[in-house]
Amino acid sequence: MDAFDLIPKLVRSSLECDRKTIEATALMIAKKIKKERPEIAIEITKALSYSGYRGSMARSIDLQPLPVDKESRYSLVKVEEPIESMEPILNEYTRRQLDDFISERKILDKFLEEDIIPPNSILLDGLPGVGKTYIAKWMSYQLNLPLVTLDLASSISSYLGRSGQNIRSIFEYATSQNAILFLDELDAIAKRRDDAGDLGELKRLVNVLLKELEACPSSCVIIGATNHPELLDKAIWRRFDRSLTISMPGEEERKKLLVRHLGKFVKEINKETLEYLAQNTKEINSADICKLSEHIKRQILLNSNTPKTFIALSELFKIVQLGTREDKVKLCRRLKKDFTQLSLREISQITQIPLTSVSRYLTTNKEENNG
Ligand SMILES: Nc1ncnc2c1ncn2[C@@H]1O[C@H](COP(=O)(O)OP(=O)(O)OP(=O)(O)O)[C@@H](O)[C@H]1O
Ligand SMILES: [Mg+2]
Structure with missing residues (x-):
């Protein structure tokens, strides 16, 4: 298969707005033409990395209307532009892990040039008040990306059939904005699928979440946070590139x-x-x-x-x-x-x-x- 064979796939995924496939296909094309047309390959990887790193000016211009619950019309997310904040106070190990994640995100184009999939998700677990939300806000500042926080109360609809749809529109919104999607209190939606008390509908919701996490393009960063790591479905853990326990302060x-x-x-x-x-x-x-x-x-x-x-x-x-x-x-x-x-x-x-x-x-x- 050469680069030309990939063009129909690229066209299809573009028409379907499937960012993940667009990215993967474009990367494959860049890889295949690297030797013959290095300048075009570089242009492709640059385009990919810039699309994940648009400045906040451009962002505020093309901000879409916030996703809302169809019935209640309540907003499903809260959006905050990055604001300067002091670094979280953490032990050295945790700090280093966070720094690594941030540094990796900052050299997104290098990863793409080398056909390496950049990391895009991190799961934070820890007791209440250790700084999980604070870390998410600080990362938004460090990466200069808006923080889109899932509003749990409005997203988990009383009519469960709508929750899956809500989760889908939240991901769609976050990926179109090149933002950090912050899934706070993840345990509330991502309970183990084998949980005896779970209703079928809730299990389906976890499946929607799993699918959306899997399909999320690398230009979008996902931060998950939970106080109850033991309640999380193992499949959810696997979807995150890194997981990090935020300990009580020493x-x-x-x-x-x-x-x-x-x-x-x-x-x-x-x-x-x-x-x-x-x-x-x-x-x-x-x-x-x-x-x-x-x-x-x-x-x-x-x-x-x-x-x-x-x-x-x-x-x-x-x-x-x-x-x-x-x-x-x-x-x-x-x-x-x-x-x-x-x-x-x-x-x-x-x-x-x-x-x-x-x-x-x-x-x-x-x-x-x-x-
Ligand atoms: N590690 C930290 N470094 C600096 N400030 C912190 C840290 N942890 C907490 N704080 C301060 O405490 C406030 C509350 O912490 P935060 O809401 O981030 O905790 P949390 O882990 O998200 O708790 P919860 O599980 O209840 O949501 C923060 O806004 C910040 O001012
Ligand atoms: Mg919190």
Whole structure:
């Protein structure tokens, strides 16, 4: 088969607006004519890569009307133009994986020139508040592509027969826009097909999703996110080029989040307090650490005469679970040791442990041993 044989296929797929086949066929043609007509082959690969990288100006001109649910007329997606955002704070491994994905997308034309299929999908899983949505927005900024987020509530129609149709029009829209399609809460639509509780209709919906994921052209980036990776159909996992678990922030990440979000107020809190906050927020997700920083800043402004350490620790213990009596004893002792300036009353106010208990924990060895 030579390049000419592929022309009918190219024409057919163009008329049917089947981007994936257009891309694949054009690539095959470029490959076949590379030796004889290198300049045309380069032109083809350039055209392919540019079609995936149109600037936001061009995009806003040819923005199509948003896809809507036929019955309710509610929009099925939310579209956001890329906005500058700070890089997510993640552990090194995760950061490197994301960087690799972004770098690969940035050299799309090189991949196409070498007939290598560029990666176009990544699945993020992780507990709530670890930054999955934030990462999707940041990637939109990094890749200069609008973020088209699936609106789950309107897409999963109460009349399930329409959900498949909705999913199809969402993919059609995202691929025509060269955008990032963000499938948030993917578990809600992509539950395992063998799930006993599933209705036939829901299984068909998963099949539509699988088909659309498979057919999505490489110019469109897909980011999936889920808090329940165990609920996802294995076939869905396979459709994504990469999957990445976003972990809870480690001590180093927690400290970076605090420093970033406390901003200039970080100078008002001494180093020991900052370290203490970072060390004692193990169970707290990144989103709540950001919130904690905001609360501390507000309280510092409101109560300018109150010692900053007292404010910071008080806010910390509003969100940290204190646990058993033994934990409380340890906590009070550690606070007294690390922050010698704190009185028993202040420790009681910070931890919300009654003053009588605090003084007992700190003064009676016998009491502690008998527990
Ligand atoms: N890793 C992170 N780096 C920087 N900021 C973060 C990070 N994770 C969360 N945040 C902050 O917390 C906010 C909420 O996080 P986000 O909504 O991205 O979490 P999520 O993982 O999508 O949670 P959910 O599973 O509930 O949707 C973000 O807008 C951001 O300000
Ligand atoms: Mg989210």
